[in-house]
Amino acid sequence: MSRPDGRARFDRVVMSVADPLWEALETELVGYGEIVPQAGLLGDEAGHCVLWFDKGVPTRAHHTGTGRTGSEALADIAETGPYRVRLVELSDPEQLRTGDLAPATPAEQVLGDAELASRTRAVADPPDSPDPGDELDAVEAFLADEDKIEAIQKRAAMEARQRADEWGLDVSASSNEAHQSEPGPGDRDQHAGME
Numbered sequence: 001m002s003r004p005d006g007r008a009r010f011d012r013v014v015m016s017v018a019d020p021l022w023e024a025l026e027t028e029l030v031g032y033g034e035i036v037p038q039a040g041l042l043g044d045e046a047g048h049c050v051l052w053f054d055k056g057v058p059t060r061a062h063h064t065g066t067g068r069t070g071s072e073a074l075a076d077i078a079e080t081g082p083y084r085v086r087l088v089e090l091s092d093p094e095q096l097r098t099g100d101l102a103p104a105t106p107a108e109q110v111l112g113d114a115e116l117a118s119r120t121r122a123v124a125d126p127p128d129s130p131d132p133g134d135e136l137d138a139v140e141a142f143l144a145d146e147d148k149i150e151a152i153q154k155r156a157a158m159e160a161r162q163r164a165d166e167w168g169l170d171v172s173a174s175s176n177e178a179h180q181s182e183p184g185p186g187d188r189d190q191h192a193g194m195e
Contacts, residue, residue, distance in 0.1 A: 031087065032050055
C-alpha cells in the first residue's frame with residue numbers, strides 16, 4: 001500500500017522505538033512512522049510496521065509483510081532493537097489514515113513504558129475544559145442573589161471595623177466629625193445673612 005509523501009522529521013537507527021514515539025508526541029506529529037525491525041535491517045524482506053499519528057497520538061498500525069493491523073501488527077515488530085525508524089509529517093491532514101488502535105498500545109506493548117503510555121492517553125483524551133458560557137451563568141446567578149451580596153457587604157463592614165479597632169481608630173467618631181464639619185443648609189443661610 002502506497003503512502004503519501006511528506007517531510008521526514010526523524011530518520012535514524014535506534015535501539016528502542018521510545019525516542020521516535022516521544023518525538024511524535026512532543027511535536028504533535030500528523031503523519032506516520034515506518035518502523036523496520038532488526039530482521040529487516042539484516043536483509044530480511046518480511047516487511048515493516050507503519051504507525052499513523054494524529055497530533056502525536058498513535059491511531060493505526062499496519063504491517064506490510066503480514067498484512068495484520070492494530071496490536072497484531074505491533075506484535076510483529078516487538079523484538080529487541082535495533083530498528084530503523086522514519087517519521088514523516090504530512091502537509092495535508094486529509095491524507096491521514098486512522099483506525100481503532102488504542103493510543104497507548106505502542107508504548108505498552110512494544111516498550112512497556114508506563115510514563116509514555118500515560119502521557120499519550122492524556123493527550124488523546126484531555127480533561128474537559130469548562131464552558132465559558134457556564135462560567136458566565138454562574139456569575140449572573142451569583143449577582144442575582146441579593147442575600148449573598150448583602151451578607152458579603154455586612155462581613156466586609158464587620159472586618160473593616162475589626163481592623164479599625166486593631167489599629168486604634170475610632171471609625172464612628174471620625175465619621176461624626178466629618179458630618180459635623182460639613183455646613184448644613186441653615187448654616188449657609190446664616191452666613192449669607194451676616195454678609
